Amino acid sequence: ATHKLLLLPGDGIGPEVMGEVEKIVRWFDTQGIASFAIERDLVGGAAYDDHGEAISNAAMDRAQAADAVLFGAVGGPKWADVPYRARPEAGLLRLRKDLGLFANIRPAICYPALADASSLKRELVEGLDIVIVRELTGGVYFGEPKEIVTLEDGSQRAVDTQLYTTGEIDRIARVAFDLARKRRNKVSSAEKNNVMKSGVLWKQVVTGVHKADYADVELEHVLADNCAMQLVRRPKQYDVIVTDNLFGDILSDVAAMLTGSLGMLPSASLGAEDPATGARKALYEPVHGSAPDIAGQGLANPIAMIGSFAMALRYSFGLIEAADMLERAVTNALASGLRTRDIAATGANAVGTAEMGDAVLKE
Numbered sequence: 001a002t003h004k005l006l007l008l009p010g011d012g013i014g015p016e017v018m019g020e021v022e023k024i025v026r027w028f029d030t031q032g033i034a035s036f037a038i039e040r041d042l043v044g045g046a047a048y049d050d051h052g053e054a055i056s057n058a059a060m061d062r063a064q065a066a067d068a069v070l071f072g073a074v075g076g077p078k079w080a081d082v083p084y085r086a087r088p089e090a091g092l093l094r095l096r097k098d099l100g101l102f103a104n105i106r107p108a109i110c111y112p113a114l115a116d117a118s119s120l121k122r123e124l125v126e127g128l129d130i131v132i133v134r135e136l137t138g139g140v141y142f143g144e145p146k147e148i149v150t151l152e153d154g155s156q157r158a159v160d161t162q163l164y165t166t167g168e169i170d171r172i173a174r175v176a177f178d179l180a181r182k183r184r185n186k187v188s189s190a191e192k193n194n195v196m197k198s199g200v201l202w203k204q205v206v207t208g209v210h211k212a213d214y215a216d217v218e219l220e221h222v223l224a225d226n227c228a229m230q231l232v233r234r235p236k237q238y239d240v241i242v243t244d245n246l247f248g249d250i251l252s253d254v255a256a257m258l259t260g261s262l263g264m265l266p267s268a269s270l271g272a273e274d275p276a277t278g279a280r281k282a283l284y285e286p287v288h289g290s291a292p293d294i295a296g297q298g299l300a301n302p303i304a305m306i307g308s309f310a311m312a313l314r315y316s317f318g319l320i321e322a323a324d325m326l327e328r329a330v331t332n333a334l335a336s337g338l339r340t341r342d343i344a345a346t347g348a349n350a351v352g353t354a355e356m357g358d359a360v361l362k363e
């Protein structure tokens with residue numbers, strides 16, 4: 001099958017790191033390992049400069065038609081004063097909303113060669129490979145009422161509403177179980193059923209989905225605060241952690257610091273499954289932004305972007321061996337001692353974006 005891939009490089013270092021992924025995509029194609037139909041479009045400041053909006057309707061149509069979208073990064077000081085509706089981030093927000101990307105997936109992978117850059121001791125993180133599945137479109141960030149009310153005595157009261165429906169929990173649980181089957185087959189569901197009704201429902205629905213359709217996957221329940229503690233105590237006990245929007249925000253930042261640099265972290269956002277084909281809308285992007293401070297200098301670390309493409313291979317295209325091969329190539333390139341500036345020791349020699357990309361390609 002030919003896989004339809006839409007590339008949205010965006011701004012700053014976005015196009016630089018995307019360029020390295022394009023080399024790798026072409027290599028897979030040339031080797032006959034997989035066949036890709038590639039389209040490209042503008043997003044963010046680049047799109048605004050071209051036609052006055054952060055993403056065009058035509059680009060949105062392409063995103064809807066693609067099997068996967070690869071997104072670089074958007075934004076930068078050049079667009080500080082553009083109208084609010086056309087600010088670069090609006091392009092990403094529209095993609096998330098229109099593609100219905102409710103599941104945010106952030107792996108925390110610790111390459112042995114970089115284990116000393118972690119906030120934890122080497123033996124705790126060396127070889128770490130866990131994934132946090134965060135519900136992205138519900139929960140306390142969106143629930144109504146959401147307001148600050150002035151009371152009769154002049155004091156104020158702030159209200160946020162943690163709100164989850166059975167359907168929202170059911171679909172994120174399925175994403176987590178499906179991912180676990182492509183990995184080490186274990187899901188840890190984090191909530192606080194001891195103090196929150198949403199936690200009670202969360203646990204109940206996840207348990208039900210497990211029993212009905214995923215009994216082959218190991219499931220454990222963990223209180224979210226304990227999960228945070230376990231992540232910095234013994235992170236390798238986890239495979240897939242599934243949790244709500246708020247807890248996921250915090251737990252994924254904790255997990256990020258287990259691995260070292262921002263330039264190393266990939267992510268995926270998945271939408272609903274098409275009932276006819278089983279396919280999902282999906283967008284893959286590095287966690288980092290457009291890094292205006294180093295843009296245009298060929299210094300950016302392309303590994304987060306390359307890792308995002310590896311996730312697309314694994315989760316959108318089902319090319320598990322190709323994904324393993326690419327991740328192994330990154331591991332080997334790092335093991336050979338190559339470092340971009342962001343992951344090099346102070347004073348040590350560093351290579352540029354293209355050299356790192358070429359080294360991964362060679363491996």
Ligand code: NAI
Binds near residue numbers: 076300301
């Ligand atoms: P940033 O992630 O762009 O940069 C933070 C620091 O990390 C900088 O010193 C940068 O040089 C470094 N860095 C980031 N990625 C790197 C890489 N691949 N290789 C080497 N070093 C890297 O975050 P910042 O500075 O807060 O935001 C810069 C711009 O990016 C802003 O306009 C912001 O709105 C935007 N942004 C966009 C995101 C997106 O497109 N999803 C996410 C975060 C920020």
Ligand code: MG
Binds near residue numbers: 249250253
């Ligand atoms: Mg956060």
